[in-house]
Amino acid sequence: MKRKDLAVMAFVISIVIMLVIPMPNFLLDFLLIINISLSLTILLIAMNTNDPSQFSVFPSLLLITTIFRLALNVSSTRNILSEGDAGEVIHAFGSFVIGGNAIVGFVVFLILTLINFMVITKGSERVAEVAARFTLDAMPGKQMAIDADLNAGSISDMEAQERRKKISQESEFYGAMDGATKFVKGDAIAGIIIFIINILGGLIIGMVVHKMGFAESASTFTLLSVGDGLVSQLPALLLSTGTGIIVTRAASEGNIGDDLSKQVFAYPRLLYIVAGTIVLMGIFTPIGLIRTFPIAGVLAFGGFRIQRNIQAGQTSFEPSVEEAEMEEVRSPESVVSLLHIDPIAFEFGYGLIPLADANQGGDLLDRVIMIRRQCAIELGIVVPVIRIRDNIQLRPNEYVIKIKGNQVARGEIMLDHYLAMSPGIEDDSVVGIDTVEPAFGLPALWVTEEIKERAEMAGYTVVDPPSVVATHLTEIIKRHAHELLSRQETRSLIDTIRETTPALVDELVPNILGIGDIQKVLQKLLREKISIRNLPTILETLADYGTYTKDTDLLTEYVRQSLSRQITLHYAEPNEPLRVITAGPSLEKTISDSVQQTEQGSYLAIDPDTSQHIFSALSDQVNRMLQTGQQPIILTSPAIRMYLRQLVERMMPEIPVLSYNELEPEVEIQSVGVVSL
Numbered sequence: 001m002k003r004k005d006l007a008v009m010a011f012v013i014s015i016v017i018m019l020v021i022p023m024p025n026f027l028l029d030f031l032l033i034i035n036i037s038l039s040l041t042i043l044l045i046a047m048n049t050n051d052p053s054q055f056s057v058f059p060s061l062l063l064i065t066t067i068f069r070l071a072l073n074v075s076s077t078r079n080i081l082s083e084g085d086a087g088e089v090i091h092a093f094g095s096f097v098i099g100g101n102a103i104v105g106f107v108v109f110l111i112l113t114l115i116n117f118m119v120i121t122k123g124s125e126r127v128a129e130v131a132a133r134f135t136l137d138a139m140p141g142k143q144m145a146i147d148a149d150l151n152a153g154s155i156s157d158m159e160a161q162e163r164r165k166k167i168s169q170e171s172e173f174y175g176a177m178d179g180a181t182k183f184v185k186g187d188a189i190a191g192i193i194i195f196i197i198n199i200l201g202g203l204i205i206g207m208v209v210h211k212m213g214f215a216e217s218a219s220t221f222t223l224l225s226v227g228d229g230l231v232s233q234l235p236a237l238l239l240s241t242g243t244g245i246i247v248t249r250a251a252s253e254g255n256i257g258d259d260l261s262k263q264v265f266a267y268p269r270l271l272y273i274v275a276g277t278i279v280l281m282g283i284f285t286p287i288g289l290i291r292t293f294p295i296a297g298v299l300a301f302g303g304f305r306i307q308r309n310i311q312a313g314q315t316s317f318e319p320s321v322e323e324a325e326m327e328e329v330r331s332p333e334s335v336v337s338l339l340h341i342d343p344i345a346f347e348f349g350y351g352l353i354p355l356a357d358a359n360q361g362g363d364l365l366d367r368v369i370m371i372r373r374q375c376a377i378e379l380g381i382v383v384p385v386i387r388i389r390d391n392i393q394l395r396p397n398e399y400v401i402k403i404k405g406n407q408v409a410r411g412e413i414m415l416d417h418y419l420a421m422s423p424g425i426e427d428d429s430v431v432g433i434d435t436v437e438p439a440f441g442l443p444a445l446w447v448t449e450e451i452k453e454r455a456e457m458a459g460y461t462v463v464d465p466p467s468v469v470a471t472h473l474t475e476i477i478k479r480h481a482h483e484l485l486s487r488q489e490t491r492s493l494i495d496t497i498r499e500t501t502p503a504l505v506d507e508l509v510p511n512i513l514g515i516g517d518i519q520k521v522l523q524k525l526l527r528e529k530i531s532i533r534n535l536p537t538i539l540e541t542l543a544d545y546g547t548y549t550k551d552t553d554l555l556t557e558y559v560r561q562s563l564s565r566q567i568t569l570h571y572a573e574p575n576e577p578l579r580v581i582t583a584g585p586s587l588e589k590t591i592s593d594s595v596q597q598t599e600q601g602s603y604l605a606i607d608p609d610t611s612q613h614i615f616s617a618l619s620d621q622v623n624r625m626l627q628t629g630q631q632p633i634i635l636t637s638p639a640i641r642m643y644l645r646q647l648v649e650r651m652m653p654e655i656p657v658l659s660y661n662e663l664e665p666e667v668e669i670q671s672v673g674v675v676s677l
Helices: 004-021 023-050 058-082 090-098 102-152 157-208 214-248 254-266 269-284 287-331 333-339 348-354 364-378 449-456 467-478 487-498 502-508 515-527 535-545 552-564 563-571 585-593 608-627 639-646
Strands: 346-349 385-392 398-403 406-412 419-420 433-436 443-447 459-465 580-583 596-597 601-604 634-636 658-659 667-676
Touching: 023 090, 023 214, 023 515, 058 157, 058 214, 102 157, 102 214, 102 364, 102 433, 157 398, 269 287, 346 348, 348 385, 348 419, 348 467, 364 467, 385 563, 398 467, 398 552, 406 467, 406 563, 419 515, 419 596, 419 601, 443 449, 449 459, 449 601, 459 467, 487 502, 487 515, 487 535, 502 535, 515 552, 535 552, 535 639, 552 563, 552 639, 580 608, 585 596, 585 601, 608 639, 608 667, 634 639, 634 667, 639 658
Parallel strands: 346 385, 580 634, 580 667, 634 658
Antiparallel strands: 346 398, 398 406, 419 443, 419 459, 433 443, 596 601
């Protein structure tokens, strides 16, 4: 343990000892002065704290100081009742502070107790309770605001984490303060009870044990009880005031001194009115100008100085802003910020602003959050922050999607219509504006609210404009997921796996493969829409085969075979045969003979006429499956799968190419066509 930890433990243990073991008066005097000093320190810290949550230890500190003060009460009561003396500090408060008059001391003690219990403690308790309730109720809204700013690109991931941490700390702090105010309230009640016990018990003990007369016993023990009560109530009042300041602080950027100087004296002209009122009181009342005129003069002079300082600050502020802007334009660093390119950007015309404006009912930001979660579940990647902004260069109802600054998709929607997609059988009663569904390129209609129900009854698929945009954005992200996976993102994924399987990561990186090699393998998987969520299996396969080859194409094939169950479940329906287009022996032999081996790896070198012949044969089989409403899948041997894929993706990038080793043995395969040359 550190020394400060031991010091805190020793302090708490000493409090327990004080409750049991009698304490000499000189030590009691020393601890009473420490109690007053500690309470004053806490009050000053509470006044100078900018944010209440920065003083998060205050509830625990309040409990410790309360127990410490009650332990001092127990020790002083023990000395008062047993010895008729409690040290110089209590004697000084009982004689010097109240002038030795027990009645005056009793009244002062009663007033302090009422102020502490009825005013400060009661109000602090209520404010803390309301603050805790409202802080907890506001947490979901604050979390959604952070997610919205994060998706809009206004803040970074680090800033979002800091803001979420601050919100959590605020809720915990105000929840703790709600309970901590009960300590202050209970302490005030205990002070009253201890005061009464000291007076009554001291009166009886003085007459019975110390053989004093009634007057002498009453005078001695009343003064000691009053002194003990004042010594206890003074730090209690300081702590109660500090508690009230903490729980009543609103959101601000400075401490209470800054807030008072900025807000109370923000209207210097009002000080002239106050000064005039004070002067009139001195003229028309018996108070007199001698007492009122100096105060009025100070107020008027203060208003004059504050007003002049405000005007001077406004005059100097305008040139400084202009100079700062000009300096920023001239500085070479200002150009560097323009080089930043957003990984994903969604730009729209001014007519689509209601989509992103929550005040107008737009939920695009919430949909973006769901898109990122969906991609994390389906693809296993963390989609970068999507920058959402308006673009006046676009048509009002137009939007574009950009990947790394380049436009990859464009669409146009009508906010006051619905997109209706035909089931295959047209209905003449469903009329609208002809269009094309942007995500999949299907023919569709923009229909009005009146036609919507008729279209749904006719079997049309009807979606609202926000869903059209969200679907299009989701498909674009899935289609370009391999471009979004950078080396930094790859390292982040590997670091996440390192937390659960450190031995695997330490063996693979960097002894067998580097981050760049792993990134290329993951990109090749994502390019063919293979999820990389099962990253431990992928890394284990790379660790097994990375010692034999560094060719990322071959490593990708090994990984695909390790993910055979995942690939099978992705394409095969339960209890249904998997219908595929099989590559014939002649096609496989042609591709195998066209593979060229080099030191940098292998590649497919095939003449244009043969390529065109292969495309024609594939197109016939693919179109035949599409006409029957089936998903075309090409099945070939493992040796040529990646080369056939390279050939097919030029013309038909959406057609999956699988090998026999990527399918589970229990899957029934049904060939519906053979591609031969």
